[in-house]
Amino acid sequence: MQDTLSRQLLAALEDLGGAPEGFTPEFEVPANADHGDLSTNAALQLARHFRRAPRHIAEHIAEHMDVDANLVSGVEVAGAGFINFRFADSWLHAGLGHLLARGEAFGRTGHGHGQRALVEFVSANPTGPLTVGHGRNAVLGDTVATLLEWTGFDVTREYYFNDAGRQMRVLGESVRARYEALVRPDMPTKSVDGVIVPESFPDDGYLGDYIADIAASVFEEFGASLLDAGVADGRDLADVDIYKKAAEKAIFAEIEATLKRLGIRMDSYFNERTLYDSNAIWDIVEALREKDLAYDKDGAVWFRTTAFGKEQDTVLVKSSGEPTYRLPDIGYHVNKIERGFDRIVDIFGADHIATFPDVLSGVEALGHDASRISVLIYQFVTLVRSGEPVKMSTRKATYVTLDELMDEVGEDVTRFFFLMRSANTHLEFDLDLAREASEKNPVFYLQYAHARIASILRKAEETGLQTNGDGDLSLLKHPAEIALIKQLLGFPEAIHMAAELTEPQKLATWLRETATSFSKFYGECRIIGQEETLATARLQLAAATRIVLKNGLTVLGISAPESM
RNA sequence: GCGCCCGUAGCUCAACCGGAUAGAGCAGCGGUCUUCUAAACCGCAGGUUGCAGGUUCGAGUCCUGCCGGGCGCGCCA
Numbered sequence: 146m147q148d149t150l151s152r153q154l155l156a157a158l159e160d161l162g163g164a165p166e167g168f169t170p171e172f173e174v175p176a177n178a179d180h181g182d183l184s185t186n187a188a189l190q191l192a193r194h195f196r197r198a199p200r201h202i203a204e205h206i207a208e209h210m211d212v213d214a215n216l217v218s219g220v221e222v223a224g225a226g227f228i229n230f231r232f233a234d235s236w237l238h239a240g241l242g243h244l245l246a247r248g249e250a251f252g253r254t255g256h257g258h259g260q261r262a263l264v265e266f267v268s269a270n271p272t273g274p275l276t277v278g279h280g281r282n283a284v285l286g287d288t289v290a291t292l293l294e295w296t297g298f299d300v301t302r303e304y305y306f307n308d309a310g311r312q313m314r315v316l317g318e319s320v321r322a323r324y325e326a327l328v329r330p331d332m333p334t335k336s337v338d339g340v341i342v343p344e345s346f347p348d349d350g351y352l353g354d355y356i357a358d359i360a361a362s363v364f365e366e367f368g369a370s371l372l373d374a375g376v377a378d379g380r381d382l383a384d385v386d387i388y389k390k391a392a393e394k395a396i397f398a399e400i401e402a403t404l405k406r407l408g409i410r411m412d413s414y415f416n417e418r419t420l421y422d423s424n425a426i427w428d429i430v431e432a433l434r435e436k437d438l439a440y441d442k443d444g445a446v447w448f449r450t451t452a453f454g455k456e457q458d459t460v461l462v463k464s465s466g467e468p469t470y471r472l473p474d475i476g477y478h479v480n481k482i483e484r485g486f487d488r489i490v491d492i493f494g495a496d497h498i499a500t501f502p503d504v505l506s507g508v509e510a511l512g513h514d515a516s517r518i519s520v521l522i523y524q525f526v527t528l529v530r531s532g533e534p535v536k537m538s539t540r541k542a543t544y545v546t547l548d549e550l551m552d553e554v555g556e557d558v559t560r561f562f563f564l565m566r567s568a569n570t571h572l573e574f575d576l577d578l579a580r581e582a583s584e585k586n587p588v589f590y591l592q593y594a595h596a597r598i599a600s601i602l603r604k605a606e607e608t609g610l611q612t613n614g615d616g617d618l619s620l621l622k623h624p625a626e627i628a629l630i631k632q633l634l635g636f637p638e639a640i641h642m643a644a645e646l647t648e649p650q651k652l653a654t655w656l657r658e659t660a661t662s663f664s665k666f667y668g669e670c671r672i673i674g675q676e677e678t679l680a681t682a683r684l685q686l687a688a689a690t691r692i693v694l695k696n697g698l699t700v701l702g703i704s705a706p707e708s709m
Numbered sequence: 710g711c712g713c714c715c716g717u718a719g720c721u722c723a724a725c726c727g728g729a730u731a732g733a734g735c736a737g738c739g740g741u742c743u744u745c746u747a748a749a750c751c752g753c754a755g756g757u758u759g760c761a762g763g764u765u766c767g768a769g770u771c772c773u774g775c776c777g778g779g780c781g782c783g784c785c786a
Contacts, residue, residue, distance in 0.1 A: 186728060224729050225766065445784050463784040470786045495780045498713045569714060571779060593748050601745050642725060654723060673745045
């Protein structure tokens, strides 16, 4: 539609001497329905070029545009020089027919056809259960991935983790201490952050109950044999591996189960260690040295981030010889590009805001196209309990787990809760009001509209009306019907916009408008009991609405119930 | 101190690369079920878009400076 209008508009400008090279008119859907269905500010933009009043140009265009009456029923000039187009009913009816024919594929577009996308999200090291904060990450990432799939990309969902760092070692030591206490119940204890722990427990160890559970499973498998083997003093770091492995396995299993509850399945788990094994990170250091972007100082290797506008250079390799996280991060992103992904999306918490530009600089410096990488930053979720913010720490186990949240409000509400707001605004969640709040959650509004349509279709079938026939759609002329059709036909664009901007919240907002539009139609236009041809046509409009709501909810990962 | 994000109705949030009269929900007030699901619908009320400038035909949106909140600023990740 826009392409057609665009061509006709440019043609109408020929008598004025033509539009400047490369000029493309912009169209938008006006906020106010009085301003038509599609509007362009082209005349305003061209005023300077033609040295004429915008209104004058607009009028010229409106008069000289050769529009197809089957597509557009009206062209009007308004305001300072806007040109407003009104769609012809026949075009809307044809669109509705197309929608019904496409069914559950309606909304899918081919923008990304033939391209591969990688969405990296969650990426929590397996040191404990997923928390509410991880939930926001997981739901955003999964939904962005689905949006990209709907716009034609071949999408891979990837989870990045590191099981070789300090965090994981401390985790293993925590498990080992709990295990020791199982073998020797009389072992001395001490207190860490107010929790009684075995004496050998690390001071910065993980305090959650799940650590004891993992220790118990190790004890079940090995009995006391690990101590008998002479590693009981707990000072031999090599042996911590057994505990670490056990913890990693158990925690990953739990994480996967939690994600599964949310309807999320990862396609790939990427272990940071891969980058060490392949020597990739050391190749990067050398490459950066050659470009004079890396140098030695104080026994460490530094990255010349000042060359990219930073105030200070940053360390890539510590004087101990260990890389900082920045180096593998660069390596990881180069790896993503080398794997051939055209579009790469990272989902990061706000604490990464300052650091990922370094990574992009590194990728760019190594001669790769960093513009393929986009980063979705989300602000933190603050939990409020009894009016007080809850400090969240995985180590201290003062978190609320994602599972607990789902137990309380359900999976659908959990997903929608994280999707209904723009990612870069702070999210405050009052646990005491969780249940109450969930009943007011707009997700029910969407599901209700869907269930209501399902009910109508059931009832219509009982009445003997045709629910899948070819009614005469041109009978749909009521303002509420026309408004609803226009809304429904905007679905592919809503998906595309949400995907393009990586803002799933746009789709959630759009779906709410759709449900509202349907409610108006429902209130004003009865179906059952009307003259049969009209009833059949309206039934098809209802069926089309159901398709859009179902597809939209599916993209968001939320169920579309048949009844409520 | 420096960097990034945010500031819109009493509350929680929208507003599609700058567009026309800034919109919803909740809370408040008043209406609507003997007919397809009232988890709904209709109406009323609610605003100097934090403040002050600037850019232009036009600014919630872009720029500058303040004020307020958040997150970072380590040879931690």
